[in-house]
Amino acid sequence: MSTSALRALARPIVDDNPVTMQVLGICSALAVTRRLDTALLMSVSVICVLTLSNVSISLLRNHLPRSIRLIVQITVIATLVTVVDQLLRAFAWELSRQLSVFVGLIVTNCIVLGRGDSFAMFHGARASALDGLGNGLGYALVLVLVASVRELLGSGSLLGVPVLVPRDAGGWYEPAALLLLPPSAFFLIGGLVWAVRSWKTQQVEAAEPVPEAAAPEPVR
Amino acid sequence: MSHYLDLFVRAAFVENLALSFFLGMCMFLAVSRRVSTALGFGTAVFAVQTITVPLNQMIHNLLLRKGAWAWAGLPEIDLSFLGLIISIGVIAAFVQIVEMTVDRYFPALFRTLGIYLPLLTVNCAILGGSLFMVERSYSLGEAAVYGAGSGFGWALAICVLAGLREKLEYADVPDGLRGLGLTFVVMGLISLGFVGFAGIELR
Numbered sequence: 001m002s003t004s005a006l007r008a009l010a011r012p013i014v015d016d017n018p019v020t021m022q023v024l025g026i027c028s029a030l031a032v033t034r035r036l037d038t039a040l041l042m043s044v045s046v047i048c049v050l051t052l053s054n055v056s057i058s059l060l061r062n063h064l065p066r067s068i069r070l071i072v073q074i075t076v077i078a079t080l081v082t083v084v085d086q087l088l089r090a091f092a093w094e095l096s097r098q099l100s101v102f103v104g105l106i107v108t109n110c111i112v113l114g115r116g117d118s119f120a121m122f123h124g125a126r127a128s129a130l131d132g133l134g135n136g137l138g139y140a141l142v143l144v145l146v147a148s149v150r151e152l153l154g155s156g157s158l159l160g161v162p163v164l165v166p167r168d169a170g171g172w173y174e175p176a177a178l179l180l181l182p183p184s185a186f187f188l189i190g191g192l193v194w195a196v197r198s199w200k201t202q203q204v205e206a207a208e209p210v211p212e213a214a215a216p217e218p219v220r
Numbered sequence: 221m222s223h224y225l226d227l228f229v230r231a232a233f234v235e236n237l238a239l240s241f242f243l244g245m246c247m248f249l250a251v252s253r254r255v256s257t258a259l260g261f262g263t264a265v266f267a268v269q270t271i272t273v274p275l276n277q278m279i280h281n282l283l284l285r286k287g288a289w290a291w292a293g294l295p296e297i298d299l300s301f302l303g304l305i306i307s308i309g310v311i312a313a314f315v316q317i318v319e320m321t322v323d324r325y326f327p328a329l330f331r332t333l334g335i336y337l338p339l340l341t342v343n344c345a346i347l348g349g350s351l352f353m354v355e356r357s358y359s360l361g362e363a364a365v366y367g368a369g370s371g372f373g374w375a376l377a378i379c380v381l382a383g384l385r386e387k388l389e390y391a392d393v394p395d396g397l398r399g400l401g402l403t404f405v406v407m408g409l410i411s412l413g414f415v416g417f418a419g420i421e422l423r
Contacts, residue, residue, distance in 0.1 A: 023400060026245035027344045071312065074341070078305040086301055101351035104304050108344040110246045182240045183411040190397075190404030197396035204395045 005130055012134040015200065018111045019142040020193045025111035028102050029143055030185040036159050039147030040140075041095050045088070045103060047136030049080045050112050054132035056080075057120040064121075073116050074107070081106045111135055146188045154179030224365045226421055231369030234418055237345045238377040239411040244345030248378055249403060258382035262375025268340050269349050269374070272314050273367030276307050276350040277360055300354075307350045312341045345374050380410055 018024045025046075032042045056076050064072055085103045088096035096103065106112060115135050120128040151157060156164035156173045165171020178184050197204050237243045244265070251261045282288060284306065286298035319337045323330045340346060349370050353363050384406050393402055 020400075023249055024246060026249065027242045030242035030245065070341075074308060074312065075305070078308050082301060082304050085304065101348055101355060104351050105243070105344050105348055107304060107308055108342050108347045110342065113342055181412075181415055182242070183408040183415065185242070186404045186408030186411055190401045190408065193401040193404060194394070194396045197401065198394075201395070204398065 005126075008127065008130045009134040009137075012131070012138040013141060014138070014196070017138040017142065017196070018115075018135045019139060019189070020196050022111075022114070024114050025109045025139055026189070028105060028109055029139065029146070030182070030189065032099060032102050033143055033147040033150055033185055033188075034154070034180060035098075036144070036147045036151045038095060038098050039143045041088070041092065042099060042102065043136070043140030043143050045084050046106060046109065046111070046139055047133065049077065049084055049106050050115065050136040050139075051129055051132035052080050053077050053112055053116055054120040054128040055125050057116040058123060058125045058128035061121050069117070069121070070113075073113060077112050077116070078107045111139060142189070142192065145192065146185060149188055150179045150184060154184070224361065227362060227365050228369035228372075229420065231366050232373035232376065233414060234420060235370075236373040236377055236414050237348060237370045238374050239407070239414045241348065243348040244343045244374060247339060247343050247345075248381070248407075249400070252378055252382040252385055252403075255379060255382045255386060258378045259375075262378050264337060264340060265343065265345060265378075266368070266371035266375045268311070268315060268318065269346055269371030270364070270368045272311050272346060273349050273353050273370075274360055274364040275314065276310055277353055277358060277363035279306060279310060280354055281360075303354060304351075308341075308347060311346055311350070315340045345370070377410065377414075381407060384410075 012018060016022065019026060019029050028042060028046070032038045053073075053076055057073055060072065060076070081104065084106070085096075088099075088103060115131060119131045123131070148158065151159075152163060153176050156162060156166040156171070156175050162169065162171075164173035166173050166175045231237075235241065238245070238248055247261065252258050280300070280303060284299040284303055286300060287295050288299070289295070289297045315337060319330075322337070349367055352370075353366060358366055381403075385403065388402060388406065391402075397405075
């Protein structure tokens with residue numbers, strides 16, 4: 001693999017991370033991170049859908065009139081997500097039930113549509129595949145980080161294996177129940193954004209209150 | 221009656237789509253800088269959600285559910301795997317119709333809401349509402365109440381956040397936390413408040 005391809009793959013992982021920088025795909029990043037195994041499954045599904053949809057959209061791009069591009073993109077994505085959803089139901093029923101509607105919601109996951117519309121529409125299939133893979137990995141990284149913290153401190157285990165044995169199972173660890181509640185995901189991602197921006201200072205937002213029209217709206 | 225009231229309160233507060241299921245977050249962050257825009261967008265979500273959830277319930281029950289084609293002598297047919305693609309199609313089509321109607325008959329409203337309407341298609345709160353409706357097999361009446369309740373809860377949450385964000389622009393916070401980071405923390409606090417609604421039941 002050449003250096004430029006490697007760079008295209010690595011850029012969205014930290015510098016231009018879909019969750020902390022582009023503010024895309026937050027919904028599922030917060031919702032499935034109570035446990036590590038659901039987060040991993042969700043990451044794998046998103047990586048597959050994102051890569052495949054980027055490639056398909058990039059292959060279709062020269063035949064798509066601009067006015068109907070969104071409908072076609074949504075149909076391509078919804079088809080891929082239906083396939084992933086059916087596969088999960090067939091081979092991982094228990095986990096797919098815990099993910100509940102969130103696999104279906106990959107359709108409206110802004111990362112998939114955002115990358116399709118802003119990148120795959122203008123680049124070749126190979127570059128789009130790398131972009132999809134890179135963004136998928138960046139998303140997966142955030143999910144896994146948040147899910148590890150929540151599962152480890154919230155229930156004292158990782159992937160269901162007890163690491164810090166909780167007190168009611170005869171151990172010493174008092175589980176922090178707050179981390180199992182939805183608000184903790186907001187705090188963790190907020191903290192993560194803070195940490196990343198303290199490290200990569202060029203990502204810090206402007207201090208002046210930005211007028212509505214000038215504010216960069218995320219691509220949907 | 222009290223069953224429907226309970227469902228409404230549960231959908232709006234206890235199981236708030238934005239704060240406990242994290243749906244529609246991208247919009248939530250993008251349009252919550254001003255109370256006025258948040259209010260407009262919240263109203264649009266409320267309106268679309270109230271109509272599309274019962275609409276999708278009818279489509280699911282009459283066409284897609286296993287056994288829905290029994291009247292035609294095809295009891296074995298189960299089209300529920302098409303649910304996802306049909307739901308998003310219905311939502312996209314309905315949003316388009318709303319946009320055209322508002323543009324034609326209420327031009328003043330269109331000028332305030334116009335730019336947000338197309339975005340509703342990709343709002344996960346709306347698709348999520350329809351998917352939850354299927355997963356919990358609501359009846360038509362329940363679907364209508366659930367749609368209205370969850371839309372109302374979403375609109376309420378975005379207005380609260382916008383109000384707080386307007387004030388926070390004057391706050392002096394660490395550089396890295398400014399903007400997105402702080403918004404997350406504030407949202408966490410609001411969400412923590414909504415956890416207090418857990419267990420409320422009107423019977």
